[in-house]
Amino acid sequence: MREITIPISDETIRSLKVGEPVTLTGVMMTGRDAVHKWMIDTFIKQTRQPQGDDLEVYAAIKPLLDHGVIYHCGPVVAGLDTKEYKFVAAGPTTSIREEPYQADVMKHFNARGVIGKGGMGPKTLAGCQEVPFVYFHAIGGAASYIAQSVQKVLGVYKLDFGVPEAMWVIEVKEFPVVVTMDSHGGSQHAVIDEKSRKVFEELLAKA
Amino acid sequence: MRNLTQEILELIRRTSTDLPNDVETRLRAAVEKEAPGSAARGALETIVKNIELSRKNSTPLCQDTGTPIFYVHYPEGMSTRALKKQIREAMAEATRRSYMRPNAVDAIYDKNSGNNLGGDEFPYIHFDEVDADQPLTIELMLKGGGCENVGIQYSLPNSQLGAGRDLKGVRKVVLDAVQKAQGQGCAPGILGVAIGGDRGSSYYASKEVLFSKMGTRNEDPQLAELEERLTDEANQMGIGPMGFGGETTVLDTKITGLHRLPASYFVSVSYMCWAYRRRKMTVSGEEVIYD
Numbered sequence: 288m289r290e291i292t293i294p295i296s297d298e299t300i301r302s303l304k305v306g307e308p309v310t311l312t313g314v315m316m317t318g319r320d321a322v323h324k325w326m327i328d329t330f331i332k333q334t335r336q337p338q339g340d341d342l343e344v345y346a347a348i349k350p351l352l353d354h355g356v357i358y359h360c361g362p363v364v365a366g367l368d369t370k371e372y373k374f375v376a377a378g379p380t381t382s383i384r385e386e387p388y389q390a391d392v393m394k395h396f397n398a399r400g401v402i403g404k405g406g407m408g409p410k411t412l413a414g415c416q417e418v419p420f421v422y423f424h425a426i427g428g429a430a431s432y433i434a435q436s437v438q439k440v441l442g443v444y445k446l447d448f449g450v451p452e453a454m455w456v457i458e459v460k461e462f463p464v465v466v467t468m469d470s471h472g473g474s475q476h477a478v479i480d481e482k483s484r485k486v487f488e489e490l491l492a493k494a
Numbered sequence: 495m496r497n498l499t500q501e502i503l504e505l506i507r508r509t510s511t512d513l514p515n516d517v518e519t520r521l522r523a524a525v526e527k528e529a530p531g532s533a534a535r536g537a538l539e540t541i542v543k544n545i546e547l548s549r550k551n552s553t554p555l556c557q558d559t560g561t562p563i564f565y566v567h568y569p570e571g572m573s574t575r576a577l578k579k580q581i582r583e584a585m586a587e588a589t590r591r592s593y594m595r596p597n598a599v600d601a602i603y604d605k606n607s608g609n610n611l612g613g614d615e616f617p618y619i620h621f622d623e624v625d626a627d628q629p630l631t632i633e634l635m636l637k638g639g640g641c642e643n644v645g646i647q648y649s650l651p652n653s654q655l656g657a658g659r660d661l662k663g664v665r666k667v668v669l670d671a672v673q674k675a676q677g678q679g680c681a682p683g684i685l686g687v688a689i690g691g692d693r694g695s696s697y698y699a700s701k702e703v704l705f706s707k708m709g710t711r712n713e714d715p716q717l718a719e720l721e722e723r724l725t726d727e728a729n730q731m732g733i734g735p736m737g738f739g740g741e742t743t744v745l746d747t748k749i750t751g752l753h754r755l756p757a758s759y760f761v762s763v764s765y766m767c768w769a770y771r772r773r774k775m776t777v778s779g780e781e782v783i784y785d
Contacts, residue, residue: 308536321604363557363595375592376548376557381640381678405640405678405737426537427640427680427736428769430557432544449606450596451557463540465533465738479739480676483731487673490727491655491666 290461294354295399303421303466305473310461311423314441315356315402316348319380321452322445323388331395344444344454351456352396356423359385359403361451363430364440372440374457376430379404382422390414406467406476415470422468424475436462495576501775501782502584502632507593508784509634509773510559512549516708517745517770521545524682524735524742534740541735541768552593556680556769559594560636562610562617563701570626578619581632585610585617629778633705641679641767645700646671647693650759659759661720664689664749665727671763672728672744677737680767684708685724685747688762690754700764703748705772712749721747735768745770 291299293313303309318326328335330345337345363376382389382403389401389411399420401407404427415421425433437457444454467475513521521541528535548555564581568574586609588594598612599605610617648667650659655670657663668687675683688699711718724747734740745768754760774785 306533308533361557361595363554363559363592365592376554376559376595378557380558381643383678404680405676424736424738426540426544427677428556428638428767429540429544430555431548431551431553432540434553434557435547448604449599449608452606465536467738475739476676476737479733479737482739483673483676483733486731487669490669490730494662 293356293400295356296354297399297419300399300419300421300470303469304471305466305469305475307466308463309423309466310463311356311400311402312460312462314351314456314458315358316351317358317360317362317453317455317457319359319361319452320384321448322454323385323392325445326392326395327388331391348444348454349396352398354397354399356400356402357392357398359401362434362455364450364455367450372443372455374434374437374440374455377434377437378428378430379425381405382407386411390418393418393420402462402464406474412468412472412474412477415468416472419470421466421470423464424467425462425464433462436460495573497580498577498777499580499583499587501777502581503587505632505634505773505775505784506562506584506588507552509636509771510554510588510593511552513545513555513770514707514772518545520708520745521682521768524745527741528735532740533738534734534736534742537735537738554593554595555771556638556767557595558638558640559597560638560771561597561642562594563635563637564617564619565622565633565702565705566619567622567624567628567631569628569630570623572630574621577621581617581619582611629776631774631776633774634772635701635705636771637701638680638767638769641683641765644671644675644679645697645762645764646674647697647763648761650761661716664761665720665724667761668724668747668763669727671765672733673731675765676733677735679765680769681733681737682735682742682745682768684745684766684770685728686764686766687747687749688752689749689760690752691760691762692755692758693760695752696760696762697764699750699752700762703750704764704766704770706748708746710748714751717749717751721749
């Protein structure tokens with residue numbers, strides 16, 4: 288299996304195709320609903336003034352995300368009292384909720400990969416081609432298994448969003464994923480949706 | 495009354511970290527149906543590895559430890575207030591021990607309570623009284639948000655799908671729910687379907703039916719037949735594990751019927767992800783049995 292290291296070069300991104308299983312090694316950051324909304328409102332559409340530590344956090348995550356990876360994940364974390372954090376369970380969350388934001392976030396931060404589950408829609412797919420970036424599908428629910436590839440928790444931002452919604456910076460080794468949306472317009476999800484719709488229509492026509 | 499907080503904590507631990515045997519058996523059988531080297535087979539193999547690892551290390555199967563749904567059958571005379579208090583204490587302790595993720599978020603102020611306790615409804619606890627000589631049973635289901643989000647309720651007739659107010663119509667809307675869900679609900683899933691009721695009771699019933707074991711068929715032969723047929727036809731759609739394409743999209747379908755108003759005909763579909771976490775504890779005297 289091909290091993291991809293983070294940060295990921297444009298050349299590597301362009302070489303990835305739908306259906307390819309790969310592993311990821313390097314430093315990535317978790318981010319889900321609250322994080323994407325915060326990024327869009329505060330820094331991209333700027334409909335909200337930066338408050339509290341917003342600007343410091345922004346400065347800290349910018350270099351992390353440059354050619355980096357965002358993981359749609361709300362982990363179970365041990366060591367909250369001692370701040371010796373450890374990921375106990377860390378599978379992907381459903382990505383489609385970030386469909387309105389993802390392409391803009393990737394473009395703004397110049398990021399190269401999203402990890403999640405369930406795939407994303409046309410706006411994100413167009414962004415994959417433009418930015419470029421790819422969508423890596425992790426196995427939903429395989430949380431104990433995936434947590435094993437998290438070597439170390441390097442830090443956390445916006446813990447006040449709650450444990451699942453914070454930005455956890457993690458070092459991963461051989462994190463297993465499958466490319467299901469590539470930077471050439473390919474989407475496994477669009478293909479399966481279309482195929483299943485055809486069968487569904489045939490089934491509807493039956494008594 | 496005996497304090498059962500520790501025993502309930504153990505129920506939560508088992509539910510979050512160890513899948514019931516009947517579910518695991520189905521998932522293992524599903525692996526063999528997928529082509530060697532396919533993404534679908536890879537997904538199921540990972541799922542099986544994850545089940546083994548979670549059991550061994552006592553870590554949550556899924557990081558989304560879900561909405562905790564308790565069904566308590568208590569003998570006449572037992573205090574439900576005391577039971578509720580013990581369940582809530584056990585839930586907070588399970589969260590401290592990382593068996594559960596802090597999952598209760600105030601919807602108005604976006605604040606996570608940090609301990610899985612939120613208002614009176616989180617965790618959800620349903621009480622039913624049984625005769626005084628019967629044992630206390632506590633059932634727990636943990637239902638993740640990804641699969642909860644693809645749950646859907648139809649009001650029949652539905653002209654777009656050509657679904658009338660009969661079982662033929664029910665079939666059409668349930669298949670629609672599966673097609674719409676794709677892999678988003680962490681397929682292969684289990685379908686809980688309630689026909690009738692009002693909007694609220696219908697959704698509750700569609701979850702309640704998921705407390706039964708895999709392969710449990712409705713006693714009504716026409717519903718039993720529809721359960722089998724829906725599982726079979728859902729799988730014909732080829733959505734497959736994780737929506738990667740493949741043979742197994744749905745592992746089982748369970749249907750229940752409720753009385754409805756003449757004006758209403760609701761069909762509620764609760765989609766349960768493959769991490770179908772449900773456990774039961776029975777307390778008779780000093781003895782506590784976990785199934």
